[in-house]
Amino acid sequence: MRFLVVWCLFTGLIWSADATLEVVKGVQPLPSLVIEDGSAVENEMSQKMHAMLSADMNVISLFTLNENYFHVPYEGGVAAANSTNSHYVLRFRLAPDGAGGVRADVKLLQNSTEIFVKTYLLKQSEMAVFLSHSIAYDINTKLGGAPLEWIKRKVLLVRLTGARRSEIVAADYTLSYQKVLLSGGMFGFAKWANGEQTDFYYTSLSDFKPTIYKMSLINGRKEKIISSDGMAICSDVNQDGTKLLMTLAPTGQPDIYLYDTETRGKIQVTDFSGIDVSGQFMSNDKIAFVSNRLGYPNIFSKAINNSSVTQLVYEGKSNSSFSAYQDNLVYKARDTSGMYEGTTFNLHLLSLRSNTLRPLTSGGENDFPRFSGDGQAVLFIKQEGARSSLGIIRLSYNKSFSFPLKVGRIQSIDW
Amino acid sequence: MIKNVAFLSATVAMLILSGCSTKAPAIDATANASTTSTGTQADSNAATATGTDANAAITPVSNAVAPTAITPVSNIDAGAAASAANGANGSDGQLISVLFDFDKYNIRSDMEGRMSANAALLKTKSVKLEGNCDEFGSDEYNFALGLRRASTVKEALINSGMNGDSISMASLGEGNPVCLEKNKECWAKNRRVDFKLP
Numbered sequence: 001m002r003f004l005v006v007w008c009l010f011t012g013l014i015w016s017a018d019a020t021l022e023v024v025k026g027v028q029p030l031p032s033l034v035i036e037d038g039s040a041v042e043n044e045m046s047q048k049m050h051a052m053l054s055a056d057m058n059v060i061s062l063f064t065l066n067e068n069y070f071h072v073p074y075e076g077g078v079a080a081a082n083s084t085n086s087h088y089v090l091r092f093r094l095a096p097d098g099a100g101g102v103r104a105d106v107k108l109l110q111n112s113t114e115i116f117v118k119t120y121l122l123k124q125s126e127m128a129v130f131l132s133h134s135i136a137y138d139i140n141t142k143l144g145g146a147p148l149e150w151i152k153r154k155v156l157l158v159r160l161t162g163a164r165r166s167e168i169v170a171a172d173y174t175l176s177y178q179k180v181l182l183s184g185g186m187f188g189f190a191k192w193a194n195g196e197q198t199d200f201y202y203t204s205l206s207d208f209k210p211t212i213y214k215m216s217l218i219n220g221r222k223e224k225i226i227s228s229d230g231m232a233i234c235s236d237v238n239q240d241g242t243k244l245l246m247t248l249a250p251t252g253q254p255d256i257y258l259y260d261t262e263t264r265g266k267i268q269v270t271d272f273s274g275i276d277v278s279g280q281f282m283s284n285d286k287i288a289f290v291s292n293r294l295g296y297p298n299i300f301s302k303a304i305n306n307s308s309v310t311q312l313v314y315e316g317k318s319n320s321s322f323s324a325y326q327d328n329l330v331y332k333a334r335d336t337s338g339m340y341e342g343t344t345f346n347l348h349l350l351s352l353r354s355n356t357l358r359p360l361t362s363g364g365e366n367d368f369p370r371f372s373g374d375g376q377a378v379l380f381i382k383q384e385g386a387r388s389s390l391g392i393i394r395l396s397y398n399k400s401f402s403f404p405l406k407v408g409r410i411q412s413i414d415w
Numbered sequence: 416m417i418k419n420v421a422f423l424s425a426t427v428a429m430l431i432l433s434g435c436s437t438k439a440p441a442i443d444a445t446a447n448a449s450t451t452s453t454g455t456q457a458d459s460n461a462a463t464a465t466g467t468d469a470n471a472a473i474t475p476v477s478n479a480v481a482p483t484a485i486t487p488v489s490n491i492d493a494g495a496a497a498s499a500a501n502g503a504n505g506s507d508g509q510l511i512s513v514l515f516d517f518d519k520y521n522i523r524s525d526m527e528g529r530m531s532a533n534a535a536l537l538k539t540k541s542v543k544l545e546g547n548c549d550e551f552g553s554d555e556y557n558f559a560l561g562l563r564r565a566s567t568v569k570e571a572l573i574n575s576g577m578n579g580d581s582i583s584m585a586s587l588g589e590g591n592p593v594c595l596e597k598n599k600e601c602w603a604k605n606r607r608v609d610f611k612l613p
Contacts, residue, residue, distance in 0.1 A: 164591050186590055189555070208543075210585050230562045230584040233555055247555055252566035252584055254559040275563060277555035290556050296518075297556050318518070321554035332554070343551065368554060383550070409550075411590065 031087035033063035038074025038093040038105075045102070045125065046094050052129050053090065055174060056136035061397040062145050063088065074105065087111065090139065097121055102128075106135055108142065116142045129176040146396040150372035150415065154197050155379065155390065156190045158411040166411060168202055170217075173379070173415070174403045175390055182215065189233045191414045194241045195373070200414075201225065201234035201244070212246065226259065226266070236280045236287075245269070245279035245287060256289055258304060269304055280324045288312060288324045299331055313350060315357060321368055325375035327353040330360065332367055347380060349395070360393050361400070368413055381410045505547070505593045509536055510610035512593075513568055514603060517549070520563035522571060530568070533610055534575040541581040543611040544568050549602040550589045561586035568608045 035053050039046040047069065054067045066086065074093040089109040097103040101123040108116035118138060122131050133151050140148045155171045161183075168182040168190045185206035193199035198218055204211045211227035212234050226232060230249035235256070237244055244259040246266070256270040256279035269287060270276040275297070278290040288301045291309075297320040299313045313319050316333030323330050329350045334343065347360040347369050365383040372379065375395075382389040382402055388410035393400040506512045511529045513522065522530060546561030565584040573579045591609075594601035 160590055163593075164587070166590060186587070188558075188588065188590065205585060205587060205590070209583065230565065231558055231586050233558070235555065247559070249559075249562055249566075249584075252562065252569060254562055275556060275559040277559045290554075292556075320556035345551075365551070411588070412554075 030062060030064045032066060032085070033057060033088040033090060034066040034068075034070065034086040036070045036072045036089060036091040038072055038091045040074075040093070040095065042071045045128065046092075049092060049094060049104075049128060049132060052132035052174075052176065053092070053135060056132050056151070057090070057139075059151070059392070059394070059401055060136050060140045060145055060148060061394060061399055062140065062143055090135075092135070101125075104131060104135075108139060127177065129172050129174065133172060146394070147374050147376050149374055150377050150379075153373075153415050156192055156197075156200055156414045157390070158188055158190050158202075158413075159405065159408045160411050161408050164205075168200075171390075173390065173392060175405055176403075181217070189235075189412045191234050191237060193237060195239075201237070203233050230254070233277075235278050238281050238284065243281075243284075245281065247277045247279065256287065267304075270302070271307075278321060280322070282324050288322065288329065290320055290322065299329065312352065315348070323369045323371045323378065325371035327351060328371070328375065330369040330371065330378050332369060347378070347393075349378075361391075366391065368410075370413055370415060372415065379413055379415055381413060383409065505545075505591070505607060505609035506533075507610060507612045510542075510612075512607040512609050513564075515564050515606045515608075517602075517606065518560065520560060520567050522567055530571050531575070534572055534577065537572065537577060537610070539578070539581070541583075541613050542572075543613065544582060544584045545591070545609040545611055546584065546586040547591055547593075547605055547607050547609065548586075548589050549605045550592070551602075558586045558588040561588055564606075564608050 035050055035057065037046045037050050050069050054065060057063055057065050072091070074091060087110065091107055091109065093105040095103050095105075101121055102125060104120040104122060106116075106118050106120065107114050116139065118135075120131055120134065122128060130152070137148055137151050151173060153173070155173055155175075157169050157171060159167050159169055161167055164186045166185075166187050167180050168187050169178050169180050171178045181200075182202070185204060188203045188205060190200050190202040193201055193214055199214055199216045201212055201214050204213055207227065209227040209229055210232040212225040212232050214223045214225055215221070225234075226246070226248070228248040228250050230252050231247055231254050232249075233247045235245045235247055242261050244261060246257045246259050247254050248257050248266075249255070253273070255268060255272065255276050257266045258269050259266045269279065270289065270291070272291060272293055275292045276289055279287045280289070282288050282301060285304050286301060287304060288299060290297055291300050292298075293300070293309070294311075296317050298311065298316075299319050299322050300309050301312050302309045312329060313331060316331075316335070318334035319331050321332045329352065330347055331350065332345050333348055335346045343365070344363055345365045345367060346362065347366050349358045349360050350356070360378065361380075366380055367383060368381045370379045371377075377395060378393040380391045380393070382391045384404075387405055387408065389402045389404040390410070390413065391400055391402045504512050510533050513526045513529050513533075515521075516523065544565040546563070546565035548557045548561045551557070562584060565586065569579065569582045569584060572582060589605075592605045593607070594604040
C-alpha cells in the first residue's frame, strides 16, 4: 500500500458487556475475501483503488483478506483461480463517466452469487479514497457489521509545521487525503462546530491574546468568538451546537466556562486555584474535566450548576486527556515512573457503570483520545519522535490501526 | 430490474473538503437493484442516509491553500527548525528565559537570578510572557501548564514592583520549542517562559 501503513494489534482484550458497546464478534475464523480489479484497462488509479479497498476491508474487520492484486473481467461469475476458494469476492470496475469523472461499478459475490451491486460516480479523482470508504461502509452495512458511520467523517487536525507555525487540515481517517484549511500562523485545538462538519472552531495564537474563531467551510468566513489573556480553547460542543465548553484564563487562571452561542454569554463552571481544563459534556447539565486539584492531573466531573466535584478515575498519576461517551471514558495515563526516555503514555477505557478498566494501548506515546459519535471507535494521536500517526481503535473488535503522517506532529484532532 | 438512484451523504462532505465550486456531489451512488432481495435492502439503507449533508453548500474556502489531495501538503519550516535546534534563548533583547521542572510551575531557586535581572531590565516596560512546554503531551493540560508558568512569572514581576497591567500572557504549549533534540537537556530548555517585548 502506497499511502498508508496499517498495523493491526489484536490486544486480546475482552470488552466489557455494557449495553452500548457490546462485543459483536467472537473468535470464529473470518470468511475470506478477495478484491478484484475488473477495469477494462489496469492502470495506476485502479491499482490504487485496490490498495485503498484492501485497507478499508481490513479495518471493517469482517474478512480474512487476500491482499494480492488480481485483474479479471468484470462481468461473469467467479472463474479466476484466485477467487474460487474465497467466500466473498469484491469486484470493481473503474471507467470514465463521460463527464470528466470516474464511474465505479462494484459488486460483492458470495459463493458466486451477486449479493450487492452498486454504481458510484466520482467527480474528482483526488477524492478516490472517500469512494473506497463509501464502498466499505456499504459492504459493512450489507453484511451487518458493527456501526461504521465514522468511516465517512472528516478528521480535523492541527499539524505543527515548525516553531510558531501550524496548519489546520481536513483529512480522511487514513490521512490519504489531506487538505489544508488554514495556514500562515499558529493555530491549535480545531473542533467541528456541528454534526454536518460545515464549520469549525479553532484557537489562534497569532493574535495578541489567544482567540477562539469560528470558520465556515461554506463561505470561508471567520468569526471571532472570544479572546482571553493566557489561554482560550473550545474544548467541546454540545449536540445541537448551541453550547460550548471553553477553557479561558482572563486572570491567568485556567478554568472552564460554558458559552451560549445564541446569547454569546458565558458562565464560569469551575473555580480552582490550580488547573481546570478540557471540559466535555457528559449531559446537558454535567461535565467531565481534567484538574490537578489532587496535585497531579486527573479526571473529575461536576454538575454545571453545582460546586460539588467528583473524582472519576482512581488509577494512574498523570491522566491529562480523555474523551467521554455516555458512561464510558477513555483517558491517557502516564504508565511509567520515568519522566524522560522510555516514558509511556497509554490509553485506558473505563466504564463508569461497571467500573471496569481496560488498557487500549500497550506502549509508546498515545495522546488525545476522541470517541466517535456512536462510541464505537476511538481516534487518537500516536507520537513517534518528530512525527505522528493517527490511530483508530475499533472497540467492538478489539483491533487498532495506525496511519502515519508523513511530515510534522499532530497537535490536536477531532472528527 | 428496477433502478434506484441514491446520493450518499458522504459525497457532499467530500465536496466540502475538495473546495469544489459546484454543488454537484463528488461521488454519486447509483444503487442498482441487486439480484437478491438483501441487495435491494442495502441499497435502500444507503438512500436513507442521503439527506444528512444534502443542504451543505459547497464553496471554496476563501483563504484555504490550494487542495493537494492524497499527498502531504507541507514541509517543516526548515529555517525555524534550524534556529530551534541549538536551544537558543527564546526571549527578546537582554531578557533571559526562565526554565521549569517537569510538570511544575514554581520558580526554581536557580532561576531567581534570572528573574531579578529580567525585572531590573523591564521596570516600567510592557512585556508579554509566553509559557512553553516540552513535547510530552499536546493536550490542554500541557497548555495550561505553560500558562501557569507564565502566571507565576507575572506574580514575581508584580512583587518586584512592575505594574500588572503592563504584563500579558499566552501559552504556546509544545508549539515553540527552542531545542529539537530528543534528550533530557533539550526538553529542559523547552519548559520555559519567554519574555517578549512589544
